[in-house]
Amino acid sequence: MGVAEATTTPTFDAERVRGDFPILRQQVHGHPLVYLDNANTTQKPQAVIDAVSDYYASDNANIHRATHLLSERSTRAYERSRVLLQRFINARDSHEVILTRGCTDGINLVAQSWGRTHLKPGDEVLISWMEHHSNIVPWQLVCEQTGATLRAVPIDERGELRMDEFERLLTDRTRLVSIIHVSNALGTITPVAEIVGKAHAAGAVTLIDGAQAAAHVPVDVQAIDADFYAFSGHKMFGPTGTGVLYGKAALLDRMPPYQGGGDMIASVTFEKTTYNSLPYKFEAGTPNIAGVVGFGAAVDYLNGMDREAARAHEDRVLAYATELVAKVPGLRIIGQARAKTSVLSFVMDGIHPHDIGTVLDNEGVAIRTGQHCAQPVMDRYGIGSTARASLAFYNTTADVEALVRALHKARELLG
Amino acid sequence: MSDLRELYQEVILDHNRRPRNFRRLDCPDRTCEGFNPLCGDRLTLFLEMDGDRIREVTFEGTGCAISRASASLMTDALKGKTVDEVNALFDRFHQLLTSDPGAAPDTTGLGKLAVFAGVREHPSRIKCATLSWHTLRAAVAGGQTRVSTE
Numbered sequence: 001m002g003v004a005e006a007t008t009t010p011t012f013d014a015e016r017v018r019g020d021f022p023i024l025r026q027q028v029h030g031h032p033l034v035y036l037d038n039a040n041t042t043q044k045p046q047a048v049i050d051a052v053s054d055y056y057a058s059d060n061a062n063i064h065r066a067t068h069l070l071s072e073r074s075t076r077a078y079e080r081s082r083v084l085l086q087r088f089i090n091a092r093d094s095h096e097v098i099l100t101r102g103c104t105d106g107i108n109l110v111a112q113s114w115g116r117t118h119l120k121p122g123d124e125v126l127i128s129w130m131e132h133h134s135n136i137v138p139w140q141l142v143c144e145q146t147g148a149t150l151r152a153v154p155i156d157e158r159g160e161l162r163m164d165e166f167e168r169l170l171t172d173r174t175r176l177v178s179i180i181h182v183s184n185a186l187g188t189i190t191p192v193a194e195i196v197g198k199a200h201a202a203g204a205v206t207l208i209d210g211a212q213a214a215a216h217v218p219v220d221v222q223a224i225d226a227d228f229y230a231f232s233g234h235k236m237f238g239p240t241g242t243g244v245l246y247g248k249a250a251l252l253d254r255m256p257p258y259q260g261g262g263d264m265i266a267s268v269t270f271e272k273t274t275y276n277s278l279p280y281k282f283e284a285g286t287p288n289i290a291g292v293v294g295f296g297a298a299v300d301y302l303n304g305m306d307r308e309a310a311r312a313h314e315d316r317v318l319a320y321a322t323e324l325v326a327k328v329p330g331l332r333i334i335g336q337a338r339a340k341t342s343v344l345s346f347v348m349d350g351i352h353p354h355d356i357g358t359v360l361d362n363e364g365v366a367i368r369t370g371q372h373c374a375q376p377v378m379d380r381y382g383i384g385s386t387a388r389a390s391l392a393f394y395n396t397t398a399d400v401e402a403l404v405r406a407l408h409k410a411r412e413l414l415g
Numbered sequence: 416m417s418d419l420r421e422l423y424q425e426v427i428l429d430h431n432r433r434p435r436n437f438r439r440l441d442c443p444d445r446t447c448e449g450f451n452p453l454c455g456d457r458l459t460l461f462l463e464m465d466g467d468r469i470r471e472v473t474f475e476g477t478g479c480a481i482s483r484a485s486a487s488l489m490t491d492a493l494k495g496k497t498v499d500e501v502n503a504l505f506d507r508f509h510q511l512l513t514s515d516p517g518a519a520p521d522t523t524g525l526g527k528l529a530v531f532a533g534v535r536e537h538p539s540r541i542k543c544a545t546l547s548w549h550t551l552r553a554a555v556a557g558g559q560t561r562v563s564t565e
């Protein structure tokens with residue numbers, strides 16, 4: 001794939017979109033910033049920054065609990081974000097959208113609220129080797145608490161889920177299946193609808209970790225039919241400390257609260273407390289209101305663009321990066337799934353990823369190096385860590401070329 | 416790339432490519448494993464003691480150029496030193512790494528270890544340079560067989 005092809009998308013103008021992200025206009029170590037750490041966190045468009053700032057400048061008040069105008073405006077803005085997010089993932093009802101601190105928070109909510117009340121010795125929770133630590137450790141904790149057993153589906157050399165192994169490990173003991181939608185370490189897109197269908201047929205409840213998916217692939221929770229779907233605001237151009245746990249109302253209704261506090265109750269006496277209805281039962285305490293308002297602004301921003309064209313652009317840049325990076329001497333790409341998005345993990349002979357990261361940073365190129373909170377993936381490939389370049393739609397072929405130039409410098413200096 | 420040459424000095428690159436004392440000991444008096452969960456780096460130190468004195472020290476493991484070179488140069492520097500001398504050397508080394516990068520580095524008594532002065536400019540790499548030292552301290556103190564930077 002050539003440069004020209006990758007930059008002439010008729011309906012998506014990456015250069016214009018870059019103008020929406022003020023942080024990208026800076027120099028780093030004397031070079032223009034090339035931000036390729038989007039799987040870690042994405043940058044924020046001016047519209048999101050303004051929404052957070054305007055909220056504090058004009059509307060700041062606590063929600064759901066005061067009779068004054070500011071509180072009304074604040075509540076309205078907060079609930080507007082919920083509805084935007086409901087539509088973004090095509091949930092049936094906005095009360096199925098629990099606003100959380102992030103994807104990790106949502107998974108822990110399910111592990112503790114659903115897991116602790118449903119799991120018992122002999123039961124199994126099924127995850128995969130590709131999971132982020134946030135979709136491993138919460139299950140280890142609840143398995144310790146309940147006596148249930150955690151099992152993991154292996155992945156093949158390309159970084160694809162072994163569906164034959166999934167079917168073998170999915171038994172009548174499996175109570176819950178929790179699988180990543182897009183691997184943050186490898187970029188693999190997993191067949192979530194198929195996984196959910198098979199899990200349901202086996203009588204298991206399903207959770208999909210969508211942290212790395214939400215900004216890169218369309219998410220339709222009704223089409224996927226997952227019982228729970230968790231994701232984060234900060235990986236889809238919104239503020240940190242925000243996230244969504246989608247859950248089917250029938251399940252959420254029967255689950256006990258995760259945390260106790262204000263806003264999650266209907267009535268409190270020392271004898272008996274009754275809980276608020278969905279979604280508030282799971283939203284104890286004053287939430288990150290400004291963050292949620294900014295999260296809504298991020299959804300507005302995404303709704304304002306041709307997302308399919310943005311995705312096509314991003315896929316072309318990934319294909320271009322894959323082609324160019326593979327030509328760097330002694331470089332090996334980790335994760336070559338057929339269905340893949342936004343992530344390019346690699347190792348270089350004789351150069352440790354941490355050193356690659358330092359050389360690249362010195363050239364203005366920001367990537368992540370390390371285990372990407374996915375140590376089992378590293379163990380699977382027998383490596384300690386990788387260097388990872390990860391894309392958003394504001395990345396261009398010029399960014400890829402800067403990356404490749406910097407990789408050659410790393411080879412020159414450290415090879 | 417001139418400032419990166421400050422970090423990746425020739426001595427460091429050489430010790431990264433050809434680490435000294437990079438082997439296990441058959442009958443070590445003490446061993447300790449050091450782990451940096453952020454990088455995935457791990458190294459194992461092997462020590463032979465002669466009373467309070469380090470007779471032999473070697474290492475094995477994987478790590479970045481800074482952590483490998485640091486372990487290599489450290490093992491070279493420690494042979495024949497007493498535990499008190501080792502602790503004093505580590506304190507000076509640590510002070511060097513965490514000192515103000517704007518000021519001239521104080522490399523008194525550090526010998527070849529002074530090549531790590533460039534790490535001061537890269538705070539995220541200090542743990543790489545000190546992993547082997549933290550592991551060593553745990554090994555000479557005895558008891559602990561595994562340390563982590565986090």
